[in-house]
Amino acid sequence: MAIFSKPLLDSLRQHKPGKRGILLLAVILLLRSRLLSIPKQAFKRIPSARAKESLSPGELEEVLQQLYTKQVDGSKTLLVPYRERVSKVNIRETPKTKFVLDAPFFPPLPAAAKAKPNIDKTFLRQLRAILFRIAFPSFWTKETFIVLSHSFFLVLRTVLSVFVAKLDGRLARDLVSANGKGFLRGLGLWFLLAIPSTYTNSLIRHLQSKLSLNLRTRLTRYTHDLYLSSAPNLRYYRSGLEGVDQYITADIEAWCDALAGLYGNILKPSLDLVLFTSQLARSLGVRGTILLFGNYYATVAILRAVTPAFGRLAAVEAKLEGEYRAGMGRVGREAEEIAFYDGGVRERDILTRAYMRLIKHVNSIYKIRIAYEWTEDYVIKYLWSAAGYCLIAVPLLYTRTKRSLGIQTGPSRDRPEDAIAGRTETYVSNRRLLLSLADAGGRLMYAYKDLLELAGLTTRLYTLLSTLHNLAPLPNQTIEAGGDISLSHVDVVVPSPNPVASDALLDDESEPSEPPLSPPLVKDLSLALKDGDHLMITGSNGVGKTAVARVLAGLWAPQGAGAEVRRPADGPDGRRAVFVVPQRAYMVTGSLLDQIIYPHSYPEFVASGRTEKDLMEILEMVFLAYLPEREGGWTTRKEWRDVLSGGEKQRMAMARVFYHRPRFAVLDECTSAVSSDVEGRMYEHAKALGITLITISLRPSLIQYHTHLLTLSGDGSATWTLARVGTEEERMGIDREISSLESKLADVEKWEQRVKELDVLLSAQEPV
Numbered sequence: 034m035a036i037f038s039k040p041l042l043d044s045l046r047q048h049k050p051g052k053r054g055i056l057l058l059a060v061i062l063l064l065r066s067r068l069l070s071i072p073k074q075a076f077k078r079i080p081s082a083r084a085k086e087s088l089s090p091g092e093l094e095e096v097l098q099q100l101y102t103k104q105v106d107g108s109k110t111l112l113v114p115y116r117e118r119v120s121k122v123n124i125r126e127t128p129k130t131k132f133v134l135d136a137p138f139f140p141p142l143p144a145a146a147k148a149k150p151n152i153d154k155t156f157l158r159q160l161r162a163i164l165f166r167i168a169f170p171s172f173w174t175k176e177t178f179i180v181l182s183h184s185f186f187l188v189l190r191t192v193l194s195v196f197v198a199k200l201d202g203r204l205a206r207d208l209v210s211a212n213g214k215g216f217l218r219g220l221g222l223w224f225l226l227a228i229p230s231t232y233t234n235s236l237i238r239h240l241q242s243k244l245s246l247n248l249r250t251r252l253t254r255y256t257h258d259l260y261l262s263s264a265p266n267l268r269y270y271r272s273g274l275e276g277v278d279q280y281i282t283a284d285i286e287a288w289c290d291a292l293a294g295l296y297g298n299i300l301k302p303s304l305d306l307v308l309f310t311s312q313l314a315r316s317l318g319v320r321g322t323i324l325l326f327g328n329y330y331a332t333v334a335i336l337r338a339v340t341p342a343f344g345r346l347a348a349v350e351a352k353l354e355g356e357y358r359a360g361m362g363r364v365g366r367e368a369e370e371i372a373f374y375d376g377g378v379r380e381r382d383i384l385t386r387a388y389m390r391l392i393k394h395v396n397s398i399y400k401i402r403i404a405y406e407w408t409e410d411y412v413i414k415y416l417w418s419a420a421g422y423c424l425i426a427v428p429l430l431y432t433r434t435k436r437s438l439g440i441q442t443g444p445s446r447d448r449p450e451d452a453i454a455g456r457t458e459t460y461v462s463n464r465r466l467l468l469s470l471a472d473a474g475g476r477l478m479y480a481y482k483d484l485l486e487l488a489g490l491t492t493r494l495y496t497l498l499s500t501l502h503n504l505a506p507l508p509n510q511t512i513e514a515g516g517d518i519s520l521s522h523v524d525v526v527v528p529s530p531n532p533v534a535s536d537a538l539l540d541d542e543s544e545p546s547e548p549p550l551s552p553p554l555v556k557d558l559s560l561a562l563k564d565g566d567h568l569m570i571t572g573s574n575g576v577g578k579t580a581v582a583r584v585l586a587g588l589w590a591p592q593g594a595g596a597e598v599r600r601p602a603d604g605p606d607g608r609r610a611v612f613v614v615p616q617r618a619y620m621v622t623g624s625l626l627d628q629i630i631y632p633h634s635y636p637e638f639v640a641s642g643r644t645e646k647d648l649m650e651i652l653e654m655v656f657l658a659y660l661p662e663r664e665g666g667w668t669t670r671k672e673w674r675d676v677l678s679g680g681e682k683q684r685m686a687m688a689r690v691f692y693h694r695p696r697f698a699v700l701d702e703c704t705s706a707v708s709s710d711v712e713g714r715m716y717e718h719a720k721a722l723g724i725t726l727i728t729i730s731l732r733p734s735l736i737q738y739h740t741h742l743l744t745l746s747g748d749g750s751a752t753w754t755l756a757r758v759g760t761e762e763e764r765m766g767i768d769r770e771i772s773s774l775e776s777k778l779a780d781v782e783k784w785e786q787r788v789k790e791l792d793v794l795l796s797a798q799e800p801v
């Protein structure tokens with residue numbers, strides 16, 4: 034290899050130990066990259082048992098269906114399709130105790146802090162909490178190793194820059210003194226030094242991206258575990274955070290990028306500044322060094338005075354971006370409804386307004402940046418350069434003893450041309466150092482701006498985490514194995530919005546106040562249901578029927594003095610105690626099979642011992658047996674929300690009830706689009722399976738399948754009546770209806786008489 038050629042080895046021998054070290058390092062780095070590339074090619078030729086084969090479309094479908102495999106220790110291995118292969122990712126859930134321990138580090142933010150993210154104590158506290166509780170929970174993590182490697186290469190780059198500056202000076206000296214041999218040797222060294230320099234640069238970029246990605250994975254997984262929590266937390270349901278998708282997707286990514294970039298952007302120029310200043314101070318003397326520091330001080334003072342509130346601007350930008358993104362998502366989701374109304378133009382106006390709001394803000398940032406960057410450029414490029422010339426002049430014009438920077442080991446400088454060559458060397462080295470210094474200063478100033486932007490993003494991320502951490506769990510419901518459902522003295526009240534989630538970034542800086550509790554929808558509700566007590570809840574629209582179901586299912590906390598909700602626990606065989614089918618049919622992302630077994634996953638379905646034959650029987654029960662064939666099999670993956678009709682979706686929801694066979698099924702107007710005869714058969718089948726029904730409906734035809742009727746009065750008094758179907762009360766109601774019908778029948782004779790009279794009248798008027 035060329036790098037082992039004799040001249041190079043000679044030059045290695047000729048140089049001092051320090052320089053030899055650098056050359057050695059360059060050779061090692063070069064060899065490392067060479068060596069690393071060899072095995073890859075070699076391995077390609079060796080067929081390995083571990084080599085991953087590409088999956089056939091059928092196998093890929095199976096993997097998509099499988100989703101994960103369960104490990105012995107309870108963790109899951111997610112099967113992630115990747116380039117027609119499958120990569121396995123081990124997922125260990127964040128323990129609940131970790132969240133409990135972390136919560137005190139995320140106290141709620143005062144509105145003023147949300148509105149004005151800045152580099153202050155609050156920012157440092159937030160950053161510390163996110164960094165040391167989530168991003169780097171302990172020292173021995175992969176991320177720490179990346180940071181250490183990153184730091185090493187950053188330091189190495191600075192050291193290499195100093196050598197480049199020295200070599201620059203040496204080349205100029207050899208040129209001025211017409212030392213051809215020395216010049217060529219210097220040029221050789223220049224190329225050699227370029228190898229580790231460029232390698233270091235690309236590695237720094239690589240490690241920075243890797244750090245950002247690893248941080249993102251850590252934060253995302255932590256947030257997923259925190260946000261998608263089950264009862265009694267249900268944070269995804271109760272957080273009340275607007276644009277939460279923006280927080281979890283874009284904001285986390287932006288924060289990780291900003292942090293990973295900032296580390297390099299601060300460490301490297303700071304190191305440069307220290308190293309170059311110390312180098313320069315050696316040749317500039319005391320006067321020059323004082324001038325240098327005076328220059329730094331003036332720069333910082335000027336730039337601090339003109340720096341706008343980049344933190345707040347970045348946070349507002351993220352929020353507006355989230356609003357625009359959410360609007361676009363809504364149109365995508367509700368496309369058909371909008372199309373029926375032909376509401377495209379209206380939606381366009383709404384979205385364009387959201388977009389223009391964002392653009393206006395981004396534009397204003399750009400405008401603010403012009404003034405800032407103009408000042409920054411003026412100060413860093415021109416002021417520093419002018420100061421640099423003055424500083425370089427110090428050793429050249431006033432210093433009698435021209436000290437070298439350590440490279441000049443050449444012949445004595447008694448001759449005048451040697452003196453000129455020496456001065457040129459000093460000048461070129463100092464100038465390069467000064468240019469690097471100006472560059473470092475510029476980057477530090479940029480880093481200050483980045484730091485402000487990071488403060489804004491940190492506030493956003495902290496708002497998300499503190500909102501989720503500070504959401505008190507729902508009060509414990511009494512859950513008894515084998516018990517029944519009972520509510521006693523429960524007031525059903527709409528929960529007040531989470532005050533912590535309020536976003537003061539755009540509006541005012543006022544503290545969030547506790548919103549007043551709305552009046553109860555249903556007052557002092559008491560009822561008890563055991564197996565076979567089929568209950569129907571009825572009442573006019575908006576009266577609170579679904580609200581009762583929410584309390585029953587544990588989504589809303591029961592209110593009122595002495596209020597208590599008792600629910601049965603799930604059976605030991607995994608049989609669900611209570612299963613709610615909501616008003617709006619929900620279709621999960623996945624295959625046709627996934628729709629029936631939801632919220633079970635495929636491995637749970639397999640573990641339950643059920644087969645596709647069982648699923649087919651269920652589909653027959655809900656009159657959807659044609660679906661597997663029509664849609665191309667059980668594993669077909671489609672956007673089921675759009676593919677199935679409204680009635681089909683409702684039938685599918687009933688299929689889920691038959692699959693899970695809960696003890697109690699709360700059916701919230703979930704068969705409103707199903708024809709009455711099919712609805713009746715599904716109700717009969719549910720009862721035959723031993724499922725106790727709690728139906729919310731306005732259809733009187735459904736009363737016959739129930740034993741109790743809860744009627745919520747729609748007169749604003751929040752009262753209710755609970756009657757047994759077929760009791761005295763109900764009979765009285767039926768008797769009243771019969772007597773009203775009989776009195777109407779008594780009039781039938783009079784109406785028939787009248788019809789005859791009208792016939793006679795009409796025939797008299799007909800022309801003969």
Ligand SMILES: Nc1ncnc2c1ncn2[C@@H]1O[C@H](COP(=O)(O)OP(=O)(O)OP(=O)(O)O)[C@@H](O)[C@H]1O
Nearest residue numbers: 527528554572573574575576577578579580581616
């Ligand atoms: N999250 C909420 N925030 C504010 N108000 C709510 C919320 N959920 C329900 N409400 C209000 O509570 C009232 C009762 O709602 P609910 O959904 O229980 O009505 P419902 O009786 O089921 O009506 P429908 O027959 O139309 O389905 C409504 O006036 C509704 O606006």
